[in-house]
Amino acid sequence: xFTVGGVTGITLSNNSVDLIMxxxxxxxxxxxxxxxxxxxxxxxLGFLYWVGIFSFSDGSNGLHMVFFFLLFLRxxxxxxxxxxxxxxxxxxxxxxxxxxFGRICILVMLGILFTVRG
Numbered sequence: 508x509f510t511v512g513g514v515t516g517i518t519l520s521n522n523s524v525d526l527i528m529x530x531x532x533x534x535x536x537x538x539x540x541x542x543x544x545x546x547x548x549x550x551x552l553g554f555l556y557w558v559g560i561f562s563f564s565d566g567s568n569g570l571h572m573v574f575f576f577l578l579f580l581r582x583x584x585x586x587x588x589x590x591x592x593x594x595x596x597x598x599x600x601x602x603x604x605x606x607x608f609g610r611i612c613i614l615v616m617l618g619i620l621f622t623v624r625g
Contacts, residue, residue, distance in 0.1 A: 512540030515590065533593035536586045544582045551578075584618030 515537040519525050528534060555571055588611050597608045604612075 509541065509545040511587075512537055512545060516541060528593060531593040532589040532597065536589035536593075539582075539586050544586070548578070581618060581621055584621065585615055588615050588618075 515533065519528060519534065519537060552571070552575065555574075592608060592611050592615075595608065595611075597604055
């Protein structure tokens with residue numbers, strides 16, 4: 508996920524592209540990939556690793572893998588379609604848009620609901 512955020516950061520480092528993509532979902536998705544989710548992965552998985560070492564137990568690797576893959580699926584279901592929305596031409600803070608954007612936004616909202624309820 509940090510790689511996806513890094514590649515989008517390279518895209519945004521170009522001044523002319525940054526002017527076009529300023530205040531769009533592309534920037535929101537980039538920010539959350541790089542800062543929020545990559546940091547969350549490191550903190551939580553590091554905590555699980557070090558708790559196992561300090562408690563002298565291996566813990567449950569199966570539960571760690573389930574956590575890892577569920578978080579991976581949830582985060583990508585929420586933020587990856589945001590890249591597609593921007594590349595298709597939808598800026599942020601629009602309340603009315605054409606049907607194809609509505610379908611992608613519904614996918615993002617389902618990802619958010621899955622993340623919150625999960």
